[in-house]
Amino acid sequence: xxxxxxxxxxxxxxxxxxxxxxxxxxxxxxxxxxxxxxxxxxxxxxxxxxxxxxxxxxxxxxxxxxxxxxxxxxxxxxxxxxxxxxxxxxxxxxxxxxxxxxxxxxxxxxxxxxxxxxxxxxxxxxxxxxxxxxxxxxxxxxxxxxxxxxxxxxxxxxxxxxxxxxxxxxxxxxxxxxxxxxxxxxxxxxxxxxxxxxxxxxxxxxxxxxxx
Numbered sequence: 001x002x003x004x005x006x007x008x009x010x011x012x013x014x015x016x017x018x019x020x021x022x023x024x025x026x027x028x029x030x031x032x033x034x035x036x037x038x039x040x041x042x043x044x045x046x047x048x049x050x051x052x053x054x055x056x057x058x059x060x061x062x063x064x065x066x067x068x069x070x071x072x073x074x075x076x077x078x079x080x081x082x083x084x085x086x087x088x089x090x091x092x093x094x095x096x097x098x099x100x101x102x103x104x105x106x107x108x109x110x111x112x113x114x115x116x117x118x119x120x121x122x123x124x125x126x127x128x129x130x131x132x133x134x135x136x137x138x139x140x141x142x143x144x145x146x147x148x149x150x151x152x153x154x155x156x157x158x159x160x161x162x163x164x165x166x167x168x169x170x171x172x173x174x175x176x177x178x179x180x181x182x183x184x185x186x187x188x189x190x191x192x193x194x195x196x197x198x199x200x201x202x203x204x205x206x207x208x209x210x211x212x
Contacts, residue, residue: 013075015074016165017170018053018075021067021090021165021170024163025065028058028065028160029058035056035057037055038056039054044070050115051121055068055114057095062096062098064107066092067092068092070118071086071090071091072085072165072167073086073165074086077168079168082168083168084169085168086167086168088168088169088170088171089127091128094202095107099148100206106206114175128173130171130173132155132193133193134152134153135152135184147206148207149180153176154186157171160172176200176201178200182212
């Protein structure tokens with residue numbers, strides 16, 4: 001992953017889907033015309049290791065708000081669903097600034113995690129929807145130095161919601177960091193995803209303790 005503008009500069013084909021995602025987050029964070037962006041040197045279609053063409057991180061004050069580019073059709077429509085664009089969604093994630101020893105390294109780490117999750121869709125056809133959980137089985141945190149208690153995720157709707165693009169609709173599915181104990185409680189039907197979200201909010205906070 002490189003910190004660079006991976007938005008195509010050529011006019012053919014036009015990046016209509018890409019621009020629609022950017023416009024939605026520009027409305028959410030007005031004035032941030034140049035958010036932190038992680039692009040790919042070699043596209044997935046040409047043998048590159050990362051399926052997403054880019055990941056942006058907007059400054060939300062106390063947190064960074066990530067959004068992916070690549071699970072939906074960014075240029076011409078390629079998906080067969082007449083209603084939705086591509087796989088129909090893009091990931092988002094809010095990362096709290098508190099506790100980040102090196103912001104840029106941690107941002108790069110999150111961008112890498114989003115790439116890894118996108119690979120599950122590209123390679124295995126696994127899709128992600130709101131109010132699900134992502135259990136990794138690991139006990140160490142997914143932050144760069146593995147000091148956090150957060151090991152996996154629950155999903156919810158991002159406040160940006162669903163947008164209409166020239167290639168179809170795109171849902172924004174937000175990831176929220178969860179601990180191993182919290183995820184096990186969900187798997188054992190002792191806790192619902194919505195209940196956990198109500199307890200912890202929608203921001204991934206590396207410094208928080210487990211709620212169970």
